[in-house]
Each structure stands twice: as C-alpha cells, then as structure tokens.
Amino acid sequence: MRIFTIKDGSVAETDRLTPPVSEHLPEHGYLWIACTRPEFALMQAQIQAALQSLCGMQLVDLHISDLLNQQLPSRYDYTSQYDLLVFRRLAAGSAQTHPAEAGLPLSRLPARGGPPILRRIDTSPVGFAVFDQILLTVHPTDCAVRDAYAAKLLNSASAESHAAGARLPSGPADLMLRIVNQMVDGYLELRRELSHQLEHWQTELLNPRTRFNNWASLLEARLSLHHLDEICEDQHAAVQDWIEALKTWPDASTPASQRERDLLQVRSRDVLEHIERVVHHVRRLEQSAETAVQMHFNAQSHRTNEIMRTLTVLTAIFLPLNLIAGIFGMNFEFIPFLHQSNGFWFAMGAMLLIAVTLVLIFSRKRYLERSAR
Numbered sequence: 001m002r003i004f005t006i007k008d009g010s011v012a013e014t015d016r017l018t019p020p021v022s023e024h025l026p027e028h029g030y031l032w033i034a035c036t037r038p039e040f041a042l043m044q045a046q047i048q049a050a051l052q053s054l055c056g057m058q059l060v061d062l063h064i065s066d067l068l069n070q071q072l073p074s075r076y077d078y079t080s081q082y083d084l085l086v087f088r089r090l091a092a093g094s095a096q097t098h099p100a101e102a103g104l105p106l107s108r109l110p111a112r113g114g115p116p117i118l119r120r121i122d123t124s125p126v127g128f129a130v131f132d133q134i135l136l137t138v139h140p141t142d143c144a145v146r147d148a149y150a151a152k153l154l155n156s157a158s159a160e161s162h163a164a165g166a167r168l169p170s171g172p173a174d175l176m177l178r179i180v181n182q183m184v185d186g187y188l189e190l191r192r193e194l195s196h197q198l199e200h201w202q203t204e205l206l207n208p209r210t211r212f213n214n215w216a217s218l219l220e221a222r223l224s225l226h227h228l229d230e231i232c233e234d235q236h237a238a239v240q241d242w243i244e245a246l247k248t249w250p251d252a253s254t255p256a257s258q259r260e261r262d263l264l265q266v267r268s269r270d271v272l273e274h275i276e277r278v279v280h281h282v283r284r285l286e287q288s289a290e291t292a293v294q295m296h297f298n299a300q301s302h303r304t305n306e307i308m309r310t311l312t313v314l315t316a317i318f319l320p321l322n323l324i325a326g327i328f329g330m331n332f333e334f335i336p337f338l339h340q341s342n343g344f345w346f347a348m349g350a351m352l353l354i355a356v357t358l359v360l361i362f363s364r365k366r367y368l369e370r371s372a373r
Contacts, residue, residue: 001039002150004032006168006175011154017043017050025054030133030172032153034146040138041068047136055131057081067127067138074125074234076241083173085128085242087180088231089145090121090187090278121190121224123231126183128176135172137179145183170260173246177267180239184274191281198285205296218289225286232279239275243268313367317358321351 005012007029017033025031031054033047040047048058059067063084066072077084126145127138139146156168169175201218246265252258328335328347337343362368 001035006030009168017046025133032135032175034137036139036141037068038141055134059129072125074238076238078245083130085238086125087235087238088123088125089183090123130172130176135175145179149179149182173264177271181271181274184271184278187278198289202292205292206299222289225282228282229286232275232282236275236279239272313362317355320354324351
C-alpha cells in the first residue's frame with residue numbers, strides 16, 4: 001500500500017495507515033490511498049476505519065464488492081458522499097498472466113496460436129473511489145500505472161519540476177482523471193506493435209504464393225478484437241456518465257473553484273476523446289482483419305476462375321483435334337486419305353492449322369491472358 005499526502009505543492013509518501021495519516025486530513029490538500037486488490041481484501045476493515053476517521057463515511061458494501069470483482073466491466077456509480085469509477089485497463093501484461101489476474105474468463109482468452117500482443121493485453125479493472133479530500137484506488141497486483149504515476153507525482157513536486165511549470169493535480173477527481181488518461185494512453189502505445197502483427201497476417205492472406213492455414217488463430221484474433229471493442233465501449237460509457245454527473249455538481253463558490261471545475265470538465269472530455277481514439281483504432285483493426293479475409297477468398301476465387309478459363313480454352317483447342325483423330329480412327333474400310341502415303345501429313349497439317357487458328361482467335365479475344373499481380 002502506498003499513501004500520498006498532497007498539499008501546498010508538496011508530496012509526502014508513506015506505506016501505512018498509521019497516525020498522523022489516519023487521524024486528520026491536510027487542511028489545504030488531499031490523500032491518495034493506492035493499494036492492490038489483495039491488500040484491499042485483507043485490509044478492508046482498516047481502510048474502512050481510516051475513511052470513517054478521516055471523512056466520517058465509509059464505502060458501501062456493494063461498492064466494496066465492485067472494487068474486489070475482477071470481472072466487473074467499466075462502470076460509474078455515485079453516492080451523496082463519493083463517486084465510484086471502475087475502469088478496465090488495456091496494458092501490455094505478461095504472457096504468463098493467469099486468467100483471473102488478467103481479468104478475463106478462460107473462455108474469452110485468445111488461443112495459443114493468436115498474435116502474441118493480443119495474448120499479452122491485460123484488461124484487469126482498476127477501481128477509484130473519489131471523496132472530497134481522499135482518492136482511494138484499487139489496482140491489480142502488477143499495476144505499472146500506479147507506480148509510474150506515483151513516480152511522476154513525486155517528480156512533479158520537486159523544485160526543478162516547479163520551475164519547469166509542472167502542476168500537481170488540484171484534487172482527488174483531477175488525480176483520478178490523470179491516472180485514467182495514462183491508462184488509456186498506455187494502450188495507444190501498443191497500436192504500432194498490434195498493427196504490425198495484423199498487417200503481417202494480411203500480407204500472408206493476400207500473397208498468392210503462400211497457403212494460409214492459420215484460420216483458428218485468425219478467428220481467435222477477431223474474437224479478441226471484438227472483446228477489446230466491448231471493453232472500450234464500457235470505458236466510454238463510464239467516462240460519459242462521469243461527465244454527466246460532473247455537470248450536476250453544485251456551483252463553485254469562488255472563481256478559483258470554478259476554474260478547477262472547468263479544468264475537470266476539460267480533462268474529462270480529453271480522456272473521452274482518447275478513449276474514442278482507442279475505439280476507432282480497435283474497430284479499424286477488426287475491420288481490416290475482416291476485409292483481409294474477404295479479399296483472400298476473392299483472390300482465391302479469381303485464381304480459380306483463371307485456372308478454369310485456361311483449362312476451358314485448352315479443351316476448346318483440342319476438341320476439333322480429337323474430332324479429327326476420332327474420325328480417322330473409325331473402323332471403316334474406305335476413308336479418304338487412309339491409304340495414301342501422304343494422308344498422315346495432310347491430317348497432321350490440318351490439325352496444326354486448326355490449333356494455331358484457335359490459339360490466335362482466343363488470344364485476340366484475350367482468353368489466354370493472365371491478370372497482372
């Protein structure tokens with residue numbers, strides 16, 4: 001567990017809910033309590049007692065279940081005292097991540113033959129409980145987002161960062177939006193690798209000299225992309241609900257508070273725009289995979305048509321020759337040219353002339369041309 005006290009442009013960190021942290025809140029600041037899901041399950045009573053001591057309220061039992069649920073989709077809920085946001089991350093996890101740790105049921109995980117990047121995308125949920133002066137976050141065990149943003153937060157509090165214009169989050173809601181934005185941007189960093197792997201499959205599908213037989217993996221990849229699309233839709237709906245709830249907050253009493261409220265709305269819309277970019281990219285990949293499959297079958301059908309056309313033309317060329325051979329192969333005693341010394345050559349010349357004539361005719365009609373690759 002990591003606990004940060006943010007006030008007056010400074011950040012202090014501790015790892016225990018012990019006094020003075022659990023006794024009072026900073027007068028002009030707030031707390032960020034970041035714990036993993038197993039820690040939250042084990043220290044549930046201590047965390048509830050600390051919340052009761054700090055702000056006079058506790059988490060609702062149903063919201064505790066939501067924070068502990070590893071299969072819960074992205075969603076937003078609220079009470080009169082705090083807001084709750086569950087947001088599924090899209091991060092590059094370990095290939096050996098267990099399904100329960102990754103937040104995916106066994107039936108939804110890609111098969112072994114799927115693209116490695118799809119097998120390594122971790123969609124574990126991250127929970128946020130936003131109080132007036134406290135942000136409680138519940139992360140997966142190996143959540144790099146928490147550690148990365150904690151390092152960024154500590155760095156922003158340094159004197160050099162203040163001189164460079166770095167600004168600390170103004171409150172728990174602002175801090176939550178920054179973490180969510182970093183989670184969304186984490187998936188945007190995976191776009192190049194994911195696009196590269198799917199483009200490799202598209203090249204194999206459209207190459208006429210290769211025989212693509214990895215259909216099971218391609219089907220699993222399409223199902224995985226569809227599942228990512230559903231996750232992004234849930235993320236979009238959760239953030240949209242947060243934005244709508246933000247509009248119902250009481251009017252700010254001071255210009256500074258109103259400015260912070262406006263910044264929250266701007267940052268919320270920015271997070272929503274980033275999620276829409278992710279949705280667009282996932283859908284484009286899904287559509288590209290579907291288009292590549294359709295183009296593959298169209299190319300195979302076109303190749304089959306070309307082969308059948310060539311065989312049909314060859315059959316048409318040899319059909320009159322077979323007719324002549326069949327006529328002279330009849331068991332009649334009197335057949336023209338049968339007993340002449342040059343009859344064979346007359347027949348061969350006629351057959352050659354007919355074959356050449358048909359080849360010229362079919363070539364003129366472009367029946368023997370091959371399509372350009």
